[in-house]
Amino acid sequence: xxxxxxxxxxxxxxxxxxxxxxxxxxxxxxxxxxxxxxxxxxxxxxxxxxxxxxxxxxxxxxxxxxxxxxxxxxxxxxxxxxxxxxxxxxxxxxxxxxxxxxxxxxxxxxxxxxxxxxxxxxxxxxxxxxxxxxxxxxxxxxxxxxxxxxxxxxx
Amino acid sequence: xxxxxxxxxxxxxxxxxxxxxxxxxxxxxxxxxxxxxxxxxxxxxxxxxxxxxxxxxxxxxxxxxxxxxxxxxxxxxxxxxxxxxxxxxxxxxxxxxxxxxxxxxxxxxxxxxxxxxxxxxxxxxxxxxxxxxxxxxxxxxxxxxxxxxxxxxxxxxxxxxxxxxxxxxxxxxxxxxxxxxxxxxxxxxxxxxxxxxxxxxxxxxxxxxxxxxxxxxxxxxxxxxxxxxxxxxxxxxxxxxxxxxxxxxxxxxxxxxxxxxxxxxxxxxxxxxxxxxxxxxxxxxxxxxxxxxxxxxxxxxxxxxxxxxxxxxxxxxxxxxxxxxxxxxxxxxxxxxxxxxxxxxxxxxxxxxxxxxxxxxxxxxxxxxxxxxxxxxxxxxxxxxxxxxxxxxxxxxxxxxxxxxxxxxxxxxxxxxxxxxxxxxxxxxxxxxxxxxxxx
Numbered sequence: 111x112x113x114x115x116x117x118x119x120x121x122x123x124x125x126x127x128x129x130x131x132x133x134x135x136x137x138x139x140x141x142x143x144x145x146x147x148x149x150x151x152x153x154x155x156x157x158x159x160x161x162x163x164x165x166x167x168x169x170x171x172x173x174x175x176x177x178x179x180x181x182x183x184x185x186x187x188x189x190x191x192x193x194x195x196x197x198x199x200x201x202x203x204x205x206x207x208x209x210x211x212x213x214x215x216x217x218x219x220x221x222x223x224x225x226x227x228x229x230x231x232x233x234x235x236x237x238x239x240x241x242x243x244x245x246x247x248x249x250x251x252x253x254x255x256x257x258x259x260x261x262x263x264x265x
Numbered sequence: 266x267x268x269x270x271x272x273x274x275x276x277x278x279x280x281x282x283x284x285x286x287x288x289x290x291x292x293x294x295x296x297x298x299x300x301x302x303x304x305x306x307x308x309x310x311x312x313x314x315x316x317x318x319x320x321x322x323x324x325x326x327x328x329x330x331x332x333x334x335x336x337x338x339x340x341x342x343x344x345x346x347x348x349x350x351x352x353x354x355x356x357x358x359x360x361x362x363x364x365x366x367x368x369x370x371x372x373x374x375x376x377x378x379x380x381x382x383x384x385x386x387x388x389x390x391x392x393x394x395x396x397x398x399x400x401x402x403x404x405x406x407x408x409x410x411x412x413x414x415x416x417x418x419x420x421x422x423x424x425x426x427x428x429x430x431x432x433x434x435x436x437x438x439x440x441x442x443x444x445x446x447x448x449x450x451x452x453x454x455x456x457x458x459x460x461x462x463x464x465x466x467x468x469x470x471x472x473x474x475x476x477x478x479x480x481x482x483x484x485x486x487x488x489x490x491x492x493x494x495x496x497x498x499x500x501x502x503x504x505x506x507x508x509x510x511x512x513x514x515x516x517x518x519x520x521x522x523x524x525x526x527x528x529x530x531x532x533x534x535x536x537x538x539x540x541x542x543x544x545x546x547x548x549x550x551x552x553x554x555x556x557x558x559x560x561x562x563x564x565x566x567x568x569x570x571x572x573x574x575x576x577x578x579x580x581x582x583x584x585x586x587x588x589x590x591x592x593x594x595x596x597x598x599x600x601x602x603x604x605x606x607x608x609x610x611x612x613x614x615x616x617x618x619x620x621x622x623x624x625x626x627x628x629x630x631x632x633x634x635x636x637x638x639x640x641x642x643x644x645x646x647x648x649x650x651x652x653x654x655x656x657x658x659x660x661x662x663x664x665x666x667x668x669x670x671x672x673x674x675x676x677x678x679x680x681x682x683x684x685x686x687x688x689x690x691x692x693x694x695x696x697x698x699x700x701x702x703x704x705x
Contacts, residue, residue: 187305188428190464193436194446207410208429208437209288210303213274224302226309254436254446256424256463 113137113165116158118149137166139243174264176238178251180228184259187226191251191260195220197235221251228259238262278678280361280568280661281308282427283671284406291681298682305428314659315682319643321656322686332654337689344614344638344653345701348377351612351636357601358618358640360384360567362657362691363666363678367569367576369695370616375589376702380610382601383573384618386585388531389563391540393574393584399544402551404523404560405672411439415519417452419543420479420529421564422459427671430564431464434523450515454479455529470511477535478502483542489513490549516550520557527564562672567618568661571669605631612636616691617657619645640694657691658684666692 114134125147127133136142144150144166150159192198193205201218202211215222218235222228233239237248252260279289281304290302291312301312314320324340325332335343348354356374359367360383367383374381383390392401404413416435423430438445451469453461456476465471474482481502489496496509504512516522524547526540533539550559565571574584581587581594588597604610605628612635621629622645639651642659660666661678670676689697
């Protein structure tokens with residue numbers, strides 16, 4: 111709804127979608143870009159265009175860099191992040207039954223517990239960077255950490 | 266080749282807590298452990314204890330108030346002297362040693378007409394004692410991983426006491442159902458908002474019960490299971506009606522439910538037997554529902570607490586508080602607590618535990634007033650008051666042994682490195698004491 115506010119709301123169908131609302135929904139899921147809406151590029155919508163770009167930028171994080179912070183003071187190495195991470199589950203079979211992954215770590219493996227503390231290994235395979243659509247909004251590790259030691263943000 | 270380390274990547278079992286994780290990867294050269302991967306903070310500390318500054322490295326004897334380093338023979342002789350002088354010795358601990366050492370401990374108690382007790386008496390022993398008349402449904406960890414759809418943490422803060430438990434039981438994906446967290450519902454019943462609440466999802470139920478009122482909740486649930494007549498409008502024990510309804514629906518409809526009971530239930534302050542009522546509730550639900558079952562898992566802290574229960578039960582049919590006289594078991598209703606409060610003992614042998622800091626001041630004082638022999642591997646509050654200290658090696662790291670996991674599954678522990686100063690294991694120490702007491 112936030113995005114819809116800043117669209118022209120004329121339902122001109124120039125973008126190929128039936129309504130501006132449909133366009134807003136697709137915009138949210140990352141299926142279309144802001145530049146796909148021709149009227150927005152006109153000078154009278156310039157302010158709206160800039161606001162939208164800011165909003166989308168913060169939601170998609172295309173311009174900012176993803177960072178996952180693990181606070182080692184809070185972490186007690188329970189390994190929940192290792193087990194819940196969908197990328198780990200795909201590439202490290204032992205994590206399916208709650209076990210520690212093999213060593214040396216697989217190249218896709220994101221988290222690893224070493225010396226009682228959680229470590230971030232390869233951020234480039236994180237779902238927030240690699241996946242498309244709804245999977246891109248993955249926040250499993252942050253949600254399920256019992257100590258709130260993991261923080262996802264964009265800098 | 267000199268200077269080149271042979272790298273070892275080995276999956277070992279961890280003795281940090283009663284979960285006995287079998288997936289810890291240890292890297293080292295066979296002489297020292299360099300890295301521990303996969304272990305939680307508790308497990309890592311256990312592995313670091315080998316070279317920790319808290320480690321007891323040589324036998325010590327207290328002489329005129331000061332601890333002095335002596336040879337093992339002298340220390341053993343001194344402990345034999347203490348044991349021979351006493352007529353009512355007390356043996357306590359045995360929950361952080363292997364089952365073999367526990368057997369030897371019982372043998373020692375037999376030969377000195379002693380009273381032997383394990384930490385289980387103030388922990389999960391209550392459940393096993395009650396289970397003798399009620400029956401008990403237990404579940405194993407792999408069963409929980411693969412089948413369970415409802416987990417109830419009752420008076421237990423698993424996220425802090427057994428850090429990897431939630432990881433294993435709640436977030437793992439089972440073999441028979443390919444989804445994990447999605448089908449598992451978690452219910453936490455606790456008066457305090459503990460760290461375990463951090464893993465709650467949308468479908469989960471958190472019940473902030475009033476302290477000491479678990480019994481009311483159990484009784485209401487029992488009533489409702491027998492004759493559904495609706496819950497009281499203003500709720501029970503601080504839990505409102507809607508939550509009670511949801512709780513009842515969850516526990517009666519779950520296909521495979523497990524109740525994890527922690528210290529909140531095991532050492533509750535009420536005079537009534539909460540454990541008895543809880544087992545009764547579980548029994549009732551199991552009779553009522555046909556398609557599934559509900560089981561119980563006790564969350565003990567020490568890694569081999571279940572072991573002593575199993576050893577003593579298999580030998581004498583009693584899981585703790587064994588009094589021996591003339592090589593026979595004597596019927597007694599006393600426990601370590603009653604013995605200490607009455608001061609009905611004249612020397613104590615503590616094995617692998619720290620009662621001085623665990624027990625209340627009055628009981629610790631009683632323990633301190635009599636000669637104390639300590640068999641342990643780390644310095645503790647008990648270390649500071651002991652008269653004779655016999656160092657032992659770390660089971661599971663420096664010597665082999667058998668231990669029972671919290672779900673009563675025996676796990677064989679391994680030897681990874683050699684102990685420093687040629688320290689011998691608990692088992693050998695106890696058998697040396699026995700052989701010196703009864704020379705052939």
